[in-house]
Amino acid sequence: MNYGRELLKGNTDSLLLCLISRQPTYGYQIVKELQKRSNGYFQFKEGTLYPALHRLERDSLITGKWQILPNGQQRRYYYITEKGQQVLAKRLATWQDFSTAVKAVLQAETT
Amino acid sequence: MSSISHYLNRFKASLHIDQTIRDGVAQELYTHLQEKTQELEEEGLSREEATKIAVQSLGAPELIAEQIYETHAQGSWKEALISACPHFLVALLFTSYYWQNIAYPSIILALTVGIAVYGWHRGKPIWLFPWLGYYLLPVVVSGILLLSLPQNWGWMAALIYIPAALFVFVHIMRQTARRDWLYASLMLAPTLVTFTWFSSLGRGNELLASDWAARLQTNALWIVVSFVGLAAATVAFIRLKQRRHKIISLLIPPIVILFAVVAASGGNICYWSWLLLLFSLSAFAIPLWMQARDYE
Numbered sequence: 157m158n159y160g161r162e163l164l165k166g167n168t169d170s171l172l173l174c175l176i177s178r179q180p181t182y183g184y185q186i187v188k189e190l191q192k193r194s195n196g197y198f199q200f201k202e203g204t205l206y207p208a209l210h211r212l213e214r215d216s217l218i219t220g221k222w223q224i225l226p227n228g229q230q231r232r233y234y235y236i237t238e239k240g241q242q243v244l245a246k247r248l249a250t251w252q253d254f255s256t257a258v259k260a261v262l263q264a265e266t267t
Numbered sequence: 268m269s270s271i272s273h274y275l276n277r278f279k280a281s282l283h284i285d286q287t288i289r290d291g292v293a294q295e296l297y298t299h300l301q302e303k304t305q306e307l308e309e310e311g312l313s314r315e316e317a318t319k320i321a322v323q324s325l326g327a328p329e330l331i332a333e334q335i336y337e338t339h340a341q342g343s344w345k346e347a348l349i350s351a352c353p354h355f356l357v358a359l360l361f362t363s364y365y366w367q368n369i370a371y372p373s374i375i376l377a378l379t380v381g382i383a384v385y386g387w388h389r390g391k392p393i394w395l396f397p398w399l400g401y402y403l404l405p406v407v408v409s410g411i412l413l414l415s416l417p418q419n420w421g422w423m424a425a426l427i428y429i430p431a432a433l434f435v436f437v438h439i440m441r442q443t444a445r446r447d448w449l450y451a452s453l454m455l456a457p458t459l460v461t462f463t464w465f466s467s468l469g470r471g472n473e474l475l476a477s478d479w480a481a482r483l484q485t486n487a488l489w490i491v492v493s494f495v496g497l498a499a500a501t502v503a504f505i506r507l508k509q510r511r512h513k514i515i516s517l518l519i520p521p522i523v524i525l526f527a528v529v530a531a532s533g534g535n536i537c538y539w540s541w542l543l544l545l546f547s548l549s550a551f552a553i554p555l556w557m558q559a560r561d562y563e
Contacts, residue, residue, distance in 0.1 A: 182298075183295055183298070183299050184298070184299045184302045184303060187299075201324070201325065201326030201327075201330075202299065202303075202324050202325050202326065203296065203325035203326040203327075203328070203330070203331040204326060204330075204331065204334065206292060206295060206296065206331060206335065207331060207334030207335050207337070207338055210292070210335060210338045210339070211338045214338055214339070229298060229301070230294060230298060231298055232291070232294075232295050232298075
């Protein structure tokens with residue numbers, strides 16, 4: 157089992173909610189943002205992003221709207237909902253507590 | 268055919284959900300592939316190389332389709348209970364002598380037709396298909412009743428009725444199967460359960476024994492078991508996420524019904540009835556067989 161991949165899988169929803177909360181965005185841009193912000197750390201098959209987005213939309217955490225660009229291309233932009241913002245805030249708080257606790261334990265091990 | 272079109276066709280062929288949602292996701296993947304290809308071309312790659320890398324980076328279309336299916340195919344508990352309701356209502360008819368009083372079956376029939384028509388015109392939600400199955404029942408039963416009219420009238424009515432009934436039946440089946448063969452199985456289940464029980468009422472060489480009503484009442488407990496089994500399978504079908512699990516849930520009703528019919532008759536079923544019983548059960552398996560073909 158790849159531990160990094162499992163960690164990413166467990167936190168995909170929070171990462172997506174966080175990116176979408178900053179500005180309405182679409183699938184390909186999310187992939188690029190994730191790779192850019194993580195300095196290429198997050199490697200995954202890009203197609204798996206779409207089931208995750210649809211799961212968040214089904215749970216009413218985000219909402220998708222089609223937009224037609226001047227060149228005629230269609231993009232589906234995702235917006236965070238109020239429920240999504242609340243869930244994100246809770247998850248961020250939980251993550252901070254968890255991260256602090258893990259760091260404290262690991263530092264105690266190494267010192 | 269370009270590799271992008273080929274990729275999207277594989278994706279669509281693997282995804283058995285509402286066509287609007289399927290086309291929407293396919294459009295999202297198309298936009299993604301177009302943008303990635305364009306970006307790679309701007310970095311100096313040829314069109315062919317860029318497309319190949321873009322397609323590879325998305326991953327297997329079948330895997331994306333499976334994950335999207337799991338997101339959209341699982342109904343809520345509320346939807347599961349609504350879809351099991353008609354089975355419970357029919358089971359209720361046989362818990363006592365309610366089925367012999369024309370008022371109760373008529374109320375259930377009117378309710379079923381109303382809800383089926385409502386659901387059909389409201390985007391065919393996941394809970395609709397069992398109701399549609401009961402909606403088709405009167406279509407079949409009316410055809411059988413027509414045969415009891417005075418001889419010439421019976422045939423004349425049948426000549427007009429059968430093509431019209433077939434049209435309705437085929438139209439609904441095609442629309443449902445286009446979305447998903449499994450929904451067609453779910454929809455056919457009530458008709459086949461009823462048909463199977465009807466077939467078990469024969470005796471000797473008679474298709475329908477003269478004491479059929481008394482025999483139906485004697486078998487009431489087993490009929491209730493059949494419809495409750497069907498309701499349980501429907502709830503499981505709606506709630507399960509994975510397609511293969513849904514298929515397994517659809518195998519429950521034929522097994523329960525076969526067991527119930529044989530137990531109720533003590534194995535004493537006439538030749539015609541065995542034939543009808545086997546026909547009903549094999550007809551139930553056709554949509555599942557169509558699904559298995561898709562997997563090949």
